[in-house]
Amino acid sequence: MTVPDPTPRVAEFERRAYGMFLHWGLYSQLGRGEWILHLDNDLIHEEYEGLAETFTAEAFDGRKIASLAKAAGMKYAVLTARHHDGFSLYDTRGLTDYDAPNSAAGRDLVREFVDGCHAEGIEPFLYHTTLDWHRDSHECSPGEFDEYVDFLHDSLEVLLAEYDLGGIWFDGDWSRDDDWRLDERYALVREHQPEAIVVNNTGIGNEGEVSHPEVDSVTFEQREPDPVNREGMDKYVAAEMCQTMNGHWGIGERDFDYKSPGDIIETLATCRARGANYLLNVGPTAEGAIPEYETAALRRAGEWVELHDDVIYDGRPVDCETPGRDAVLEADDDLYYLAFDLSVSGHEDVTVRGDGTGPRTIVGLDREVTVARWVDSDEGIRVLQSDDADLTTLDCTGYPYGTNTVVRVAELDA
Known part of the structure; x- marks a missing residue:
């Protein structure tokens, strides 16, 4: 069997090799991880949504974050434009008032992130949830779900039309065994950003699965990737491992079990040895700053990347x-x-x-x-x-x- 050649944009994505994931939102103010709304039965939705009134983003600096990614040896960065709680860090143009411009921040934070990345030569990607607890997408009726998918597509069209992106990272289709109308979703991406890399996280237990012909990279969440067998595939797909710095995607203030610079180096080298990218997550503070430990660890590991840049970016197993x-x-x-x-x-x-x-x-x-x-x-x-x-x-x-x-x-x- 033959192995298809990667398209130029997929080949460029593979050469980027190493990226920064950022999980940041209202949940960051609680400091107990990004799933706290779903996991804490005592947390009332209305009270949680009130966190928008104190979400100042006063320490969020898109260019400073991109500068750190650059110092770490990373070539791209992925920000949670909207996570499962349904709060958007971008201006949804009136689709909902549950977004950053209508919060205490009063700003389009995705715009600041994208502009900061471009200024530092970092390729900006945006994560966008498909699971939405704010709209009960996981348990609403079939008719309501179809209306929700309409809203989801409208939201995506705003992102795709307003920001110059290197890629878009979907997560949440695993939450419901229904028709997500993926052909429509990916047609929107190709209409507005034909060169964007499409990633759809298949989640823990389905690592390495190709979920749709338009997907450009398979995912390996929280575990080392398997080499992808591309023989007989209709198109070449890349691979990417995503991993947390500790045990949470959003900041966990009582989580002290952090990865060392050595851990980061070993995992990055392992990913590249298996032909995969490494997307390493940091959880910014409630105000939007990268915590000191993550900053120091990433910079230190970045010195190793600089010493071995040829093999890390261009190396193939x-x-x-x-x-x-x-x-x-x-x-x-x-x-x-x-x-x-x-x-x-x-x-x-x-x-x-x-x-x-x-x-x-x-x-x-x-x-x-x-x-x-x-x-x-x-x-x-x-x-x-x-x-x-x-x-x-x-x-x-x-x-x-x-x-x-x-x-x-x-x-x-x-």
Whole structure:
């Protein structure tokens, strides 16, 4: 079977590699995650909707957020223009008064986000829910649901007509087993933004599923992606893993279990090794600022991305077998070996040792490798190969004392 070629816009999306997800809305004022309206039985809808009166967005700065994404090595950003609570961060042009211009903010926050992204060279994407608790889309009658889909399409048309987007990210079709009129929805996208990337989150349990022919990327929510088997597909689809920095999409003020810069580096490298993008979420504060820890962690991981930018943005997985989590990527005819779980060299009294050094064998590379070196130090690596180049062994040295790049990258001259 043949594998279809990606369209130029999908190929460009894959080269963006790494993006920032932002879940922010009225729920951020409560600090208990983005699903609190649905999960807290004591929270009355009318009281929740009253949070619009205190939603000032006084610390929200679209360009500052885009600047942070840029420093982190991210190439695109996705903002929740409307989440499941039904509150919109954009000017809905009179479709509803449950939006940011009619809140204490008094501003079109999506406009500020999109303009800020463009100013910093970050591609803006917008998340838009299809599940709407404000309108009971998940449990209304069939007739009411059809009216709701009309409202949804009208809302989307506002977004698509008013903002210059790199893509749109849908979420919520899994909430109801009914006719979402997807052909109409995607026709709206193609009418207004023919080059936009279309993502429709299939959710936990349906990872990697292609839900419609117009979808450009499959999703892997909160777990490492599987390599996508594109043989026999009618069109090439990309893949993207989305993940939270802690256990919540919206800010969780009592959630202390955050990912480290090392966690971020490992997951990004794993995604790229499997041919997928990595969309990492942050939950802004009630006022719209990125919290200090997330800011610091993203900047620190961004220094690693800068050191390995060629392989992260342009690298494509090579079909071969590697030990453990290791992988081989190819970028512009250059080969790179990604080595996980290496230990640090040094005196036994000051070094935490492991079993991470020594020979690592690649099976099925089938290319003659003449020279190998670590990208971070230019140190050479001894290479042994079988006569038919089916087996390639790299004698992986440990990190020099004082360094640890979490995933160490070697360039192979083949």
